Amino acid sequence: MAHYLVFLEQRGGCISKVSVDTWNRVQQQAAQEGESVSGFVGGPLKPTALGELYGNGTIYHAQDEALSLPSETLLCRILSALVAEEGCTGIVIGATAAGRRLAPYLAETLHASLLGGCAGGSLHSELCRRYIYSGLVLAAYRPEASIRIFLQGREQSRRSFFSTDRPHCVSFDASPFFVPHENLLIRSVTSGNSRKSIAESAIIVAGGRGMGGKDQFVLLEELASLLGGSVGASRSAVDEGWRPHSDQIGQTGKAVAPDLYIACGISGAVQHLAGLSSARTVVAVNSDPHAPVFDAADYGIVGDVREVIPAFIGAVKEVLQKK
Amino acid sequence: MNIAVCICQVPDLPSAVAVVDGSLDLSRVAWVMNPYDEYALEEALRLKERFPGSAVIALAAAPEAGKELLLKALAMGADRAVEVCSSTLQDSFQTAWVLAEAIGNIYGQELPDLVLCGRESLDLQNASVPAMLAGMLGMPFAGSVTALRADGESLEMEREGDDGLETLEALYPLVISAEKGLNIPRKTGIRQVMEARKKPLEIVQASALPDPLVRFAGAEPVSLKKACRFVETPSELAGLLYRGGFFKTAQE
Known part of the structure; x- marks a missing residue:
């Protein structure tokens, strides 16, 4: 019978959102099959850190400060x-x-067989189906090894899982796994001014070349903050230097899975659309009615983003006030 | 400094990839060097220019023998290029294995000081080969690096983590995977291409491979097309999205 180990990623004393989703989803799937689940988390935790984790099983917690910023080598030894x-x-x-x-x-x-980004995200499927070639091909892969590693994104986990059961946490002694001279150390993390990562956002407002310049992104910042989302960018906007690479969505950037994606002045190269295949609803604003982005959108407005977006911000405010 | 750079080729346009009866048809594909591998190779060449006496060897694992990729690497400035072919390459594990074996054959007991790879190949986007290769070579792995400062003893690197910019420190030897932003790869002209033809280029067959850990089991084409509903005014759109329940996280 299958027994799963969930790696819980710790950030600033909390369990990352992706890890919380992952844990609860695995609990749900394992419960259906009568399987068991354990977890591992490293680094000091806040007292409430495990509060969102439901289900059964044991979570091994190694408190060592060094595990707040662990190298892959160290984690690999422990896991x-x-x-x-x-x-x-x-x-x-x-x-x-x-x-x-x-x-x-x-x-x-x-x-072990590594199964990454499987569509559907079931732990029990015989085949992993995942998108390749910029999302234009859906390929099936069969794991051949007896141990499987699943790498799962947020898109597979919207339904929340609640149970009255809680896992129990036991302390884990990681000291045997530390070596005196680690050849690679992660020294520090400079927080990206606490902006929400676009990979975890439920709403993304993204801008492309059609924004016309760096300053115009203020509009998108305003809209994103109004909606409780974050700002992303297309490759051209990043190449122009209007946004950092960490904001880039698409083939050479991030794949995102928001509920709502608003593409502003993005023409919609296949490389960009590849990053959107998991977005639930796509809205496109573009002055060119023939822009390929409309082929991948659920709703479209033809018009200059510099006029449409301020008007849209006003309309959203109006709708929210009526609420 | 001895530097090995792992390179591969990817379709120039993904839309040229076809699916016929559940199998991939790549016959119409024009191939280019994987863009992330160009960042890796460029960084290796910059290190070579900074540390006299360094040598850069470009390595490729490929299902079919072809010289174009190797010639491109030599034209950019690699000293030597080696391709190991195997028609049965199935997964990242086998690819990493072939590269690890090639590194063993070329460098012997003395491993290279650095092995540079692209963060991922744009075709399959597994981003697995660099880390697996590091494991096989027994080297630490610094993934998705966006800045690199090296001296004779150690390296300082940066990368974009989930929480912000991470700073890394490492000793040689090390496997590094290159992220966009690390550098801007050089262009090659006629002169470099002519010079490349005089440099050592080898194409060899892989020895017996270990079993793959993941096996390809068929493919189907995907259409990204949706039926777009055009709306006339921003307020109509705001109403639609509100009724769709998208404004729950909005500011009160």
Whole structure:
């Protein structure tokens, strides 16, 4: 019978949103099949950190400060030992930047099949179906190894899982896994002025070349903050230097999975649309009625973003006031 | 400094990839060097220019023998290019294995000081080979690096983490994967292409591969098209989205 280990990513003493979703989803799926789940989290935690985790099983917590900013090598040593000790057949990792680096390293160490970004996200499917070639091909992959590693994004987890059960947390001694001279250390993290990561946003307002300049993004900032979302950008806007690369959505940027994506002045190159395949509803604003972005949109407005967006901000405010 | 750079090629336009009876048809594809690999190679060449006596070897694992990719790497400035072919390459694990073996064959017991890779290949986007290769070579792995400062003993790097900019410190040897923003790769002209033809270029067959950990089991084409409903005014759109329940996170 399958036994899963969920890697819980810790940020500033809290469990990352992606990890919370991942844990609860695994609990739900495992409960249906009568399977068991354990978790691991490293670094000091706030007292309320595990409050959103439901279900059964044990969460191993290593308190060491060094695990707040762990290297893949260190995490890999700890997790592979836990996998061996617990006899895990599945490891589930949230598809954050850190998770995506850890998963293949761990797969190599454990000789495990890595299944990343599977559409549907079931732990019990025989095949992993995932998009390749900029989302234009859906390919199926069959895991061949006895241990599987699942790398899962947020898009597969909108339904929240509630249970009266709570996992119990036990302290984990990570000291045997530290080595005196680590060859790679993560020294510091300079917070990106606490802006919400676009990969985790439910609403994204993104701008492209049609915005006309860096200053015009103020409009999108205003709209995003009004809606409780974040601002993204197309490759051309990033290449123009209007936005940092961390805001870029698409093939050479981030794949996003918001409920609502508002594309402003983005023509819609296939490389950009590739990053949107998991967005639920897409709105496009563009002055060119033949822009390819409209082919991938649910709603469209033809017009200059510099006129449409301020008017839209006004209309949203009006609607919210009536509420 | 001995630097190995792992490169691969990807379709110039993903729309040229076709699916025929559940199999991929790549016959109409024009190939280019994976853009992330260009960042890796460019960074290697800059290190070579800074540290006299350095050598850069470009390595490729490919299902089919082809010289174009290697010639491009040599034209950019690699000293030597090696391609290992295997028609049965299935997954990232086998690809990393072929590269690790090639590095072993070329460098012997003395591993290279740095192995540079692109963050991911744009075709399959697994982003797995660099980390797997690091594991196989027994080297630490610094992934998605956007800035690199090296001296003779150590390296300082930056990358965009989930929470902001991360600073890393590492000793040699190390596997690094290059993210967009690391540098702007150089262009190559006629002269560089002519010089590339005089440089050592080898194409060899892979020895027996280990079993893949993941096996390709078919494909189907996808249409990204949706039926777009055009609305006339911003207030009509605001009303539609409000009724769709999208403004729940909005400011009160």
